[in-house]
Amino acid sequence: MSLVTLVISIFNAEFYAVVPSIPCSRLALIGKIIHPRQVIHSVVHAIMGMLVAWCTAVMTKGKFQFLAVSCTTSESLDDALPQMCLNEYHLFFLLSGAFMGYSYSLLYLINNMNYLPFPVIQQYKYLRFRRSLLLLIKHSCVESLYFVRNFCVAYYFFGYIPKVWISTTMNLHLDSELHPLDSLTGLLDISLFYHAWLCGVFLLITWYIAWLLFKIHATETHHFPVQPTFAEETDQCLPKILNSNPPLIIKFLALQDLMLLSQYSPVRRQEVFSLSQPGGHPHNWTAISRECLSLLSDLTQRLIAQQEAAAANGRVKQPAGELKVSPQTPGASNIIPRASMSSLVKPSLTPLKTLSGSDVGSPLSSPSLNCKMGILGVNSPWHVSVQSPQVTRRGPKLWTSDSDLQMNGSHQKSSPVVSAARVGSEVVQPRFIYTWLQNKQEQIKNFLAKRVLIMYFFSKHPEASIQAVFSDAQMHIWALEGLSHLVAASFTEDQFGVVQTTLPAILNTLLTLQEVVDRYFKLPHVSSKPPRISGSLVDTSYKTLRFALRASLKTALYRITTVFGEHLNAVQVSTEHKKRLQQFLEYKE
Amino acid sequence: LCSCPPPHPKWKQVTLGHIPPPFPTLLLAPHHGRSWGEDTGRRPRFPSCHLSLLPGSATIPSLKHRLQRNVAAMAWKPLCASILAVACQSCVLVWHLDPTSLSTRPSSGCAQVLSYPGHSPVTSLAWAPSGELLLSASPVDTTMLVWDVSTENCVQLQWFGGGGVTYLAWSPDGSKVLAATPSAVFRVWEAQMWTCEWWPTMKGRCQTGCWSPDGSRLLFTVLGESVIYSLSFSEYRGEMQGQVGGSKTASIVADLSETTFETLYGEERVGGEAHSMVWDPTGERLAVIIRGNVAPWLCCNCSFFLFSSSGFLRGECGAQPQLIAFHPSFKKGALLTVVSWLDSMLFEVFSSPDGSGIL
Numbered sequence: 001m002s003l004v005t006l007v008i009s010i011f012n013a014e015f016y017a018v019v020p021s022i023p024c025s026r027l028a029l030i031g032k033i034i035h036p037r038q039v040i041h042s043v044v045h046a047i048m049g050m051l052v053a054w055c056t057a058v059m060t061k062g063k064f065q066f067l068a069v070s071c072t073t074s075e076s077l078d079d080a081l082p083q084m085c086l087n088e089y090h091l092f093f094l095l096s097g098a099f100m101g102y103s104y105s106l107l108y109l110i111n112n113m114n115y116l117p118f119p120v121i122q123q124y125k126y127l128r129f130r131r132s133l134l135l136l137i138k139h140s141c142v143e144s145l146y147f148v149r150n151f152c153v154a155y156y157f158f159g160y161i162p163k164v165w166i167s168t169t170m171n172l173h174l175d176s177e178l179h180p181l182d183s184l185t186g187l188l189d190i191s192l193f194y195h196a197w198l199c200g201v202f203l204l205i206t207w208y209i210a211w212l213l214f215k216i217h218a219t220e221t222h223h224f225p226v227q228p229t230f231a232e233e234t235d236q237c238l239p240k241i242l243n244s245n246p247p248l249i250i251k252f253l254a255l256q257d258l259m260l261l262s263q264y265s266p267v268r269r270q271e272v273f274s275l276s277q278p279g280g281h282p283h284n285w286t287a288i289s290r291e292c293l294s295l296l297s298d299l300t301q302r303l304i305a306q307q308e309a310a311a312a313n314g315r316v317k318q319p320a321g322e323l324k325v326s327p328q329t330p331g332a333s334n335i336i337p338r339a340s341m342s343s344l345v346k347p348s349l350t351p352l353k354t355l356s357g358s359d360v361g362s363p364l365s366s367p368s369l370n371c372k373m374g375i376l377g378v379n380s381p382w383h384v385s386v387q388s389p390q391v392t393r394r395g396p397k398l399w400t401s402d403s404d405l406q407m408n409g410s411h412q413k414s415s416p417v418v419s420a421a422r423v424g425s426e427v428v429q430p431r432f433i434y435t436w437l438q439n440k441q442e443q444i445k446n447f448l449a450k451r452v453l454i455m456y457f458f459s460k461h462p463e464a465s466i467q468a469v470f471s472d473a474q475m476h477i478w479a480l481e482g483l484s485h486l487v488a489a490s491f492t493e494d495q496f497g498v499v500q501t502t503l504p505a506i507l508n509t510l511l512t513l514q515e516v517v518d519r520y521f522k523l524p525h526v527s528s529k530p531p532r533i534s535g536s537l538v539d540t541s542y543k544t545l546r547f548a549l550r551a552s553l554k555t556a557l558y559r560i561t562t563v564f565g566e567h568l569n570a571v572q573v574s575t576e577h578k579k580r581l582q583q584f585l586e587y588k589e
Numbered sequence: 590l591c592s593c594p595p596p597h598p599k600w601k602q603v604t605l606g607h608i609p610p611p612f613p614t615l616l617l618a619p620h621h622g623r624s625w626g627e628d629t630g631r632r633p634r635f636p637s638c639h640l641s642l643l644p645g646s647a648t649i650p651s652l653k654h655r656l657q658r659n660v661a662a663m664a665w666k667p668l669c670a671s672i673l674a675v676a677c678q679s680c681v682l683v684w685h686l687d688p689t690s691l692s693t694r695p696s697s698g699c700a701q702v703l704s705y706p707g708h709s710p711v712t713s714l715a716w717a718p719s720g721e722l723l724l725s726a727s728p729v730d731t732t733m734l735v736w737d738v739s740t741e742n743c744v745q746l747q748w749f750g751g752g753g754v755t756y757l758a759w760s761p762d763g764s765k766v767l768a769a770t771p772s773a774v775f776r777v778w779e780a781q782m783w784t785c786e787w788w789p790t791m792k793g794r795c796q797t798g799c800w801s802p803d804g805s806r807l808l809f810t811v812l813g814e815s816v817i818y819s820l821s822f823s824e825y826r827g828e829m830q831g832q833v834g835g836s837k838t839a840s841i842v843a844d845l846s847e848t849t850f851e852t853l854y855g856e857e858r859v860g861g862e863a864h865s866m867v868w869d870p871t872g873e874r875l876a877v878i879i880r881g882n883v884a885p886w887l888c889c890n891c892s893f894f895l896f897s898s899s900g901f902l903r904g905e906c907g908a909q910p911q912l913i914a915f916h917p918s919f920k921k922g923a924l925l926t927v928v929s930w931l932d933s934m935l936f937e938v939f940s941s942p943d944g945s946g947i948l
Contacts, residue, residue: 555668
C-alpha cells in the first residue's frame with residue numbers, strides 16, 4: 001500500500017503544472033489523451049488500482065480472497081485432487097481496481113487536475129487541509145459510485161475476455177455452479193456492489209489526499225529575500241529570480257511573494273526602494289519593475305496579436321460586395337472560403353446556435369460547435385451579426401490558439417494584409433512553387449472542410465481558446481498587484497525617489513494594457529462567464545482568470561491614482577493617457 | 590445644541606415616497622459621495638435600490654433583480670467606481686454599474702450572483718480596503734465566506750461556537766476584521782493568515798464597532814450597556830505573523846448614560862445606548878448615534894487617547910437618525926451625513942461640514 005502511495009505521489013510531482021494546458025479543439029483533446037506521457041500515466045494508475053484492489057480483497061477475506069478456489073461441484077467424478085476454479089469475485093475486484101485507476105487517470109487529465117491553483121487567501125497548511133477534507137470524502141464517495149456503475153456495464157459486455165484468458169493460462173476451470181458474473185443476474189449482487197464501492201472509496205480517498213497534500217505544499221508561499229545577506233543567497237534573491245528564466249513554478253512563487261511583500265511588509269519594501277552601495281543605483285527596484293512591466297507588455301502584445309488574428313479571419317478573401325450564402329460547413333480557423341464555393345451551398349438546416357460558454361463539465365460540448373462561416377464585408381470583422389436566416393453566425397473561425405497564429409501567418413497568402421509581410425523575404429522562383437503548394441493545401445482544406453466529421457474534431461472551441469490565451473494570467477495579476485502596491489507605498493516610504501523616474505513607464509504600460517483588455521473583451525464570448533459549479537473538488541479557477549485580470553488591472557490603476565491624486569498631472573504621459581488618468585481621478589471609469 | 594442646519598447645497602433631497610418602515614441603509618461611495626436609500630423589501634415586488642448621483646446628473650437609477658429580496662446590507666467596492674455588493678436573502682448580488690451611463694434601470698445582467706449553499710440570509714458585507722476580497726456573513730451560518738468576486742471563488746472560514754455573524758467591520762488599513770456574533774462573544778480576525786482571537790463580553794452581544802484608521806484601536810459597544818469600550822492591538826509589522834495581537838481586556842473610554850443639559854430651550858435629556866458609530870478617516874472625530882440623537886464626539890488619535898464630547902446634533906422634531914457616515918475623502922475637515930427617518934415616512938438627507946465649529 002505504501003508503495004502505491006509512493007508511486008502516486010511521484011506521478012503527482014512529475015505531472016504538475018502551474019499553467020493549465022487547455023485543449024482548444026476535440027482533436028487536441030484526443031491528442032492529449034493518446035500522448036505517450038499520458039498513456040504511461042494511465043497504465044501505471046491502472047496497475048496501482050489493481051494493486052490496491054488486491055490489497056483490499058485480501059483484507060476483506062471471505063469470498064474475495066483468492067483468485068482460485070476449489071470448485072463447489074459435488075457431482076463431479078471422484079477425483080483425487082479437487083479441481084481449482086476461478087473465483088470470479090476476486091477477478092471482478094482486481095479488474096474494477098484497474099478500471100478505477102484508469103478512470104482516475106483520465107479524469108485527472110480532462111479536469112486538468114495537474115494544475116496547481118494558488119489560493120485566494122493565505123492560510124496555514126493544516127487549516128487548508130482540514131477545510132478540504134470533508135469535500136474530498138464526499139466527492140470520493142460519489143465518484144466511486146459512478147466508477148462502479150461504469151465498470152459493471154463494461155464487465156457485462158467484456159467480462160468474458162479476461163475470464164477466459166486467466167482460466168486458460170492458469171489452468172483453472174470456470175465454475176459452472178455459480179452464476180457467471182458477466183450476466184445480469186450475476187451483477188445484481190448488492191454485496192458485490194458494496195464491496196466494490198467501498199474499495200473504490202478507499203482508493204480514491206488515499207489518492208485524493210496525496211494529491212491534495214501535494215497541492216497544498218507546492219503552493220505554499222515561499223519567502224525570497226530581496227537583499228541577500230549571505231553570498232550563497234545571491235541566486236535566491238527576488239530580483240535575480242525574476243530576471244532570470246527559472247522554472248515556471250519558481251517564478252510563480254516569486255511573484256506571489258512579491259505581491260505579499262508589497263502589501264504586508266514595510267521592512268522588505270524598504271529593501272526594494274533602497275540604493276546599492278557604493279554606486280547608488282536602485283538595482284532592486286529596477287529589476288523588479290522591469291520584469292513586471294515586461295510581463296505586462298508581453299500580455300499586451302499577445303492580446304493585440306489575437307485581436308488581429310480575429311480581424312484577419314473575418315476578412316474577405318476577395319472583397320465582394322454582395323453577401324454570399326455560406327455552406328453548412330462550420331468554420332475552421334485557417335480556411336478562407338473561395339468565391340466558387342458559393343455554388344455548393346445548401347440552405348442550412350441546423351439552427352443557429354449561439355456559442356455561449358454554457359457547457360458544464362467537459363471543456364468541449366458537442367452540438368454548439370456547428371457554426372457557419374460567413375463572408376462579411378471588410379468593415380465589420382468581428383461583428384457578430386445575423387444577416388439572413390441562412391447565413392453568418394461568425395463561428396469558431398475567429399478563434400485561433402497561439403500555435404495557429406504562427407501557421408496563420410504563412411497560410412493567408414491571399415489576404416493582402418498578411419502577404420505584404422512575406423514579400424520581402426522571398427525570391428521569385430521558390431515563391432511560385434510555394435504558392436502552388438499553398439493552393440493545393442487550400443484545396444485539400446476546403447474539401448475536408450465540407451466533411452462534417454473532420455470539422456467536428458478540428459474546429460476550435462471559442463471558450464477554450466479564450467481560456468488558453470489567459471492560462472498564465474495569474475502571473476500578470478500578481479505582477480499588477482505587487483507593482484501597484486509598491487507604487488502606492490512609495491508615496492510615503494520611498495526616500496530616494498527611485499519610483500518616480502519609472503512612473504511614466506508604469507502608467508503607460510498599465511493604461512495600454514487596459515485599453516487592449518477592454519477591446520479584447522468586446523470580442524464575442526469573451527465576456528460571458530462559464531457556469532460555476534460550487535462545491536466541487538476540481539478547481540476550475542483557470543477558466544475565469546481573465547475576469548480577475550481585468551478587475552485587478554482596474555484596481556491597480558485606481559490605487560495609484562487615489563494615492564497620488566492631483567500630483568499625477570505632473571507626470572509625463574501622452575495626452576491620450578492623461579485624459580484617461582483624469583477619468584480615473586474623477587471616478588468615472 | 591443646534592437645530593438641524595440647512596441642507597448642504599451639494600446634496601439633493603431624496604424622497605422615496607411611501608415605503609413601509611424598514612431599515613434604510615446609507616453608504617457613502619468612495620470619494621464621490623453617492624448615496625442612496627433602499628427598502629428592505631417586505632413586499633417582494635419592491636426589492637429595489639435607488640441611487641442618487643452627484644449634481645449634474647438627473648438620473649436616479651433603480652436596481653431591481655428577482656433575487657434581491659430582504660436586502661440587509663450594501664457596500665461599494667473600494668478603489669472602484671462601479672461595483673456595488675448587495676446582501677440579499679439567499680445570495681450576494683454584485684452590481685456592475687457604469688458611472689457615466691444615463692440608464693435608469695440597469696439590466697439584471699449587470700448583476701453577478703454569488704451564492705453558497707446554506708449561507709442565507711446574508712446580513713453583513715465588508716470589502717477589503719485594498720479592494721480584492723469581499724466578506725459575507727450570515728447570522729445563522731457559522732461559516733464566513735471570503736469571496737474573490739471576479740472569479741467567483743470563495744473560501745469558507747469556519748469557527749466553532751457563538752453562532753453566526755451579526756456585524757462585520759474591516760479596519761481601514763486592511764489588517765483586521767471584527768466579526769460580532771449573536772452571543773456574548775466577538776471575534777477579531779487578522780487578514781493575513783486568517784486566524785482569529787475572541788473576546789467574551791459581560792452582558793450581551795457586541796452591537797456595533799469601528800476601527801481607528803491605522804487599525805490599532807477598536808471601539809465597540811455592547812447591547813444593554815451605554816458605554817463605549819476600546820480594545821487596542823499591537824502594531825502591525827512584518828508578514829506571515831498570523832497574530833491578531835489584541836490586548837487582553839478592553840477599557841471603557843466613554844460613558845453615554847443619560848444626563849441632563851441646560852440649554853436655551855430648557856432641559857434636555859441625552860444619553861443611552863449607542864446605536865451605531867463611525868470614525869472619520871483622519872481619526873479625529875467619532876460620531877455616535879445614541880438612541881435617537883446624534884452626538885459627534887471629538888477625540889484625538891494620539892497615545893493619550895482623549896475623548897471629549899464636542900456637541901450634539903439633533904434633527905427635526907420626531908426625526909430619528911438611522912444612519913451616519915463620514916465622507917471618505919473630504920479635504921476640509923470632516924463631512925458627516927445623517928439620514929434620518931421622519932414619522933411621515935419621508936427621507937431627508939442633510940449633512941453638516943464639521944469644520945465650521947458651530948456645534
